[in-house]
Amino acid sequence: MHRALYVDLDRCFGCFTCEVACKQEHDLPVGIRWIKVVQDRPKEISGGLQLDFYPAMCKHCENPACAEACPEEAISKGTDGLVLINPDRCNGCRACLEECPFGLMSWEPSTEKASKCTLCTERLAQGLEPSCVAFCPGKALILTTERLEEPRMLRLV
Amino acid sequence: MKVVKTACCFCKPFCGLLVSVEDGKIVKVEPDPEDHMSQGAICPKALATKQLIYHPDRILNPMKREGNTWKRISWDEALDTVAGQIVRYQESDGPESIVIAHGTERNLSGYAERFANTIGTPNRMEPGGAQCYWPRGIACKYTFGEMVYYLFEFDYSNTNCMLIIGMNNLLAGHQAYRSAVLDAKKRGAKLIVVDPRFTNLAAKADLWLQIRPGTDDALLLSLMNVIIEEGLYDRTFIARWAIGFPDLQEHVKPFTPEWAEKITWIKADQIRAAARMYARNGPSLLELGVATDQSPNSFQTARAACILIALIGNVDVPGGNPMYRRAAYVDPLLTHEFKLPELIPEERLKKRLGADTYKLLGGPIAAMAHVPAVWRAILEEKPYPIKAMLTFWSNPLLSYANTNKVYQALRKLEFILLVDFFLTPTAQLAHVFLPAATFLERDGIANYYGQGLALLPMPKVIEPLGECWDDKKIFMELSKRIGKAQYWPWASVEEHIDELLGPMEMSYEQLKEKKQILFPREYRKYEQSGFKTPSGRVEIYSKELEEMGYQPLPIYREPPESPYSTPEIAREFPLILITGGRTSLYNHTEMRMIPWLREIQPEPLVEINPRTAEAHGINPGDMVRVESPRGSIRLKANVTRGIDPRVVSCSSRWWYPERGPGDESWLECNSNVLTSEDPPYDPALGSYQLRALLCRISKGD
Numbered sequence: 001m002h003r004a005l006y007v008d009l010d011r012c013f014g015c016f017t018c019e020v021a022c023k024q025e026h027d028l029p030v031g032i033r034w035i036k037v038v039q040d041r042p043k044e045i046s047g048g049l050q051l052d053f054y055p056a057m058c059k060h061c062e063n064p065a066c067a068e069a070c071p072e073e074a075i076s077k078g079t080d081g082l083v084l085i086n087p088d089r090c091n092g093c094r095a096c097l098e099e100c101p102f103g104l105m106s107w108e109p110s111t112e113k114a115s116k117c118t119l120c121t122e123r124l125a126q127g128l129e130p131s132c133v134a135f136c137p138g139k140a141l142i143l144t145t146e147r148l149e150e151p152r153m154l155r156l157v
Numbered sequence: 158m159k160v161v162k163t164a165c166c167f168c169k170p171f172c173g174l175l176v177s178v179e180d181g182k183i184v185k186v187e188p189d190p191e192d193h194m195s196q197g198a199i200c201p202k203a204l205a206t207k208q209l210i211y212h213p214d215r216i217l218n219p220m221k222r223e224g225n226t227w228k229r230i231s232w233d234e235a236l237d238t239v240a241g242q243i244v245r246y247q248e249s250d251g252p253e254s255i256v257i258a259h260g261t262e263r264n265l266s267g268y269a270e271r272f273a274n275t276i277g278t279p280n281r282m283e284p285g286g287a288q289c290y291w292p293r294g295i296a297c298k299y300t301f302g303e304m305v306y307y308l309f310e311f312d313y314s315n316t317n318c319m320l321i322i323g324m325n326n327l328l329a330g331h332q333a334y335r336s337a338v339l340d341a342k343k344r345g346a347k348l349i350v351v352d353p354r355f356t357n358l359a360a361k362a363d364l365w366l367q368i369r370p371g372t373d374d375a376l377l378l379s380l381m382n383v384i385i386e387e388g389l390y391d392r393t394f395i396a397r398w399a400i401g402f403p404d405l406q407e408h409v410k411p412f413t414p415e416w417a418e419k420i421t422w423i424k425a426d427q428i429r430a431a432a433r434m435y436a437r438n439g440p441s442l443l444e445l446g447v448a449t450d451q452s453p454n455s456f457q458t459a460r461a462a463c464i465l466i467a468l469i470g471n472v473d474v475p476g477g478n479p480m481y482r483r484a485a486y487v488d489p490l491l492t493h494e495f496k497l498p499e500l501i502p503e504e505r506l507k508k509r510l511g512a513d514t515y516k517l518l519g520g521p522i523a524a525m526a527h528v529p530a531v532w533r534a535i536l537e538e539k540p541y542p543i544k545a546m547l548t549f550w551s552n553p554l555l556s557y558a559n560t561n562k563v564y565q566a567l568r569k570l571e572f573i574l575l576v577d578f579f580l581t582p583t584a585q586l587a588h589v590f591l592p593a594a595t596f597l598e599r600d601g602i603a604n605y606y607g608q609g610l611a612l613l614p615m616p617k618v619i620e621p622l623g624e625c626w627d628d629k630k631i632f633m634e635l636s637k638r639i640g641k642a643q644y645w646p647w648a649s650v651e652e653h654i655d656e657l658l659g660p661m662e663m664s665y666e667q668l669k670e671k672k673q674i675l676f677p678r679e680y681r682k683y684e685q686s687g688f689k690t691p692s693g694r695v696e697i698y699s700k701e702l703e704e705m706g707y708q709p710l711p712i713y714r715e716p717p718e719s720p721y722s723t724p725e726i727a728r729e730f731p732l733i734l735i736t737g738g739r740t741s742l743y744n745h746t747e748m749r750m751i752p753w754l755r756e757i758q759p760e761p762l763v764e765i766n767p768r769t770a771e772a773h774g775i776n777p778g779d780m781v782r783v784e785s786p787r788g789s790i791r792l793k794a795n796v797t798r799g800i801d802p803r804v805v806s807c808s809s810r811w812w813y814p815e816r817g818p819g820d821e822s823w824l825e826c827n828s829n830v831l832t833s834e835d836p837p838y839d840p841a842l843g844s845y846q847l848r849a850l851l852c853r854i855s856k857g858d
Contacts, residue, residue, distance in 0.1 A: 010342070020201035051360035
């Protein structure tokens with residue numbers, strides 16, 4: 001089974017450290033956010049309030065709509081399960097941005113190409129966790145090959 | 158590429174960092190997983206350090222202002238100008254006419270204090286002080302005999318129950334505590350959060366007490382009432398180690414949960430539940446945030462918290478509130494030997510503004526001037542004039558209460574020096590600007606919140622950019638030029654740090670090799686030596702305070718501006734205002750210019766309950782005008798159920814740095830335009846009501 005990325009909703013507290021870790025790791029300019037921390041509005045649940053946070057990033061889908069949409073076949077899902085963009089082939093047509101059902105693709109004006117979360121392939125190759133996982137101060141993000149069934153574990157990738 | 162181990166200095170916990178450097182340039186800043194205290198935890202600010210150091214707007218050379226333009230000058234000219242002004246006012250109006258105003262902790266406060274003493278002024282201030290940490294620290298001193306800066310340590314790793322009051326320690330506390338709170342929760346420890354806002358922390362709580370802002374004192378008294386009435390206190394500890402319990406027992410009788418419900422808006426049964434949870438699940442820890450320090454009853458509120466800790470015997474025990482291990486190691490920067498208070502003659506010490514009135518602020522412990530008295534000395538020249546302000550890492554136009562008044566005061570000053578990274582709003586009133594090195598461009602040592610649990614080096618990672626200087630060098634060079642070189646006698650910063658480490662028989666080089674020195678935590682130290690109070694016990698009833706004319710047992714005081722104490726103001730301004738909420742992205746008034754952070758929260762927000770928003774015709778995202786009797790600002794509406802319909806919360810102290818020098822965003826969106834430094838003040842510390850003031854809102858333009 002491929003690796004999956006989970007967030008423990010009991011441990012994520014919406015500090016945005018993963019967002020900035022990602023920006024630094026990939027030197028992303030303003031406007032490109034491969035991770036966005038989502039904050040649910042406080043909801044009323046059985047008389048009390050509930051507020052959850054979780055980061056949203058490319059889900060590296062089983063059947064990626066972005067790859068299907070790409071006329072240049074620049075996006076592919078590898079044997080390791082990662083959905084990656086080959087920047088040499090990307091022509092910047094933005095078809096993938098329109099087709100991603102989660103709105104998690106970015107478009108970089110400087111290169112005029114699409115970009116998105118790579119799950120830090122370079123770090124994975126060195127045996128390191130992705131920077132969002134490694135630097136999470138709440139230790140809320142878990143990259144694992146196991147299936148986590150607890151109700152407060154939300155699968156992100 | 159090399160990787161240097163150092164520590165972050167954006168705020169006080171000094172989290173361990175690994176900084177990658179290539180060709181003298183910082184390429185990456187990452188957390189240090191080997192750092193004992195932060196344990197590899199980090200925050201967004203630290204990860205964005207690069208964008209601070211290499212920010213295009215950072216000022217890299219000394220400047221002087223001519224009208225509205227800043228002109229580059231040499232260090233020689235800048236230092237001669239500043240030294241000349243110091244000597245001029247020392248001679249014309251006395252050293253007390255110069256105020257040292259420092260701000261944000263950059264691990265340099267001790268230096269500012271030594272410099273104040275060097276030039277001979279008793280008047281040193283910061284926006285915090287009586288409005289932050291001193292009330293808690295000094296309450297500890299009078300209850301347990303030891304000055305503890307932030308009301309103890311908090312032994313999260315061994316606790317069974319956490320009572321957290323007036324702080325969001327997931328975003329604003331010690332890094333290591335973030336994970337520790339969550340670990341403790343996972344282990345089954347209970348979490349009680351007292352906060353008017355449904356914060357990130359409140360969202361994780363077993364019990365969230367949504368308190369009316371400014372009434373923590375009433376809540377603490379009623380928690381004591383329940384714990385005593387229901388016999389939940391630690392009889393053995395109290396009998397052996399405390400004095401004044403019978404007085405307290407009598408004193409808190411009227412403070413029932415029903416009494417507190419009317420004041421705090423927290424249901425009496427919730428107060429009972431919290432008291433039982435806290436007392437029965439021991440060991441319990443209590444963490445008190447800055448919120449209660451920003452009230453005119455700051456000292457008594459902190460005293461109440463100290464006594465609550467003592468009542469259940471959780472002083473200096475595993476899982477409770479351990480006291481710092483002060484004996485083995487004292488932060489050398491916090492000692493009298495370092496600060497040199499004896500340089501100010503006795504008769505001039507008496508001139509410290511507010512010292513005669515607020516005995517615990519102006520005395521030898523806190524050694525600070527009373528902020529409102531400083532503004533008065535500037536504006537009314539009473540009891541004597543203040544003519545110059547030497548401002549270090551502070552942005553007074555944003556950081557002090559009642560911005561309009563601060564502006565009038567700063568404008569009247571004849572000379573203002575500003576030492577900082579950027580031309581902040583305050584710069585438009587300054588005369589000389591000196592460019593400071595960031596913490597990665599200078600050497601230093603740190604010891605985590607002054608806790609004395611660990612000592613670590615903060616080695617310089619890169620040379621200062623442009624002509625920026627280590628602040629320590631600025632103090633040394635200025636002292637030379639005013640003829641006081643003997644008090645800053647070191648040839649270099651390294652030599653000075655070697656001297657600081659002398660008592661530990663270690664050089665700075667050796668400390669850098671060791672990386673970190675840990676001092677193990679020791680519990681129940683009082684069993685050997687007693688408490689360092691006059692009675693040797695925990696002083697629930699404090700004779701010392703009584704003799705000074707202060708309440709010997711903690712009391713409740715209604716906030717002076719509130720729906721109950723000033724109904725006439727409340728008719729015009731019916732909502733209660735919060736301006737102190739913290740985020741993980743910004744530290745005080747800083748960091749708004751950092752692109753990676755600003756992108757996440759681009760503008761200041763005002764939290765409004767949906768019912769209140771609807772009543773005012775305000776939709777999410779609308780611009781909202783928030784007005785208080787002091788002034789008005791505009792912020793974007795964040796409509797949320799996480800706040801009471803009778804309360805609103807404004808993002809703290811905003812400005813728009815991208816608009817450049819001379820801009821007036823400090824008037825447009827800075828929450829301190831709304832706040833007040835009016836009397837009454839805390840009788841012991843002079844703290845003013847900075848929170849829980851009154852306001853009104855309307856749909857803005």
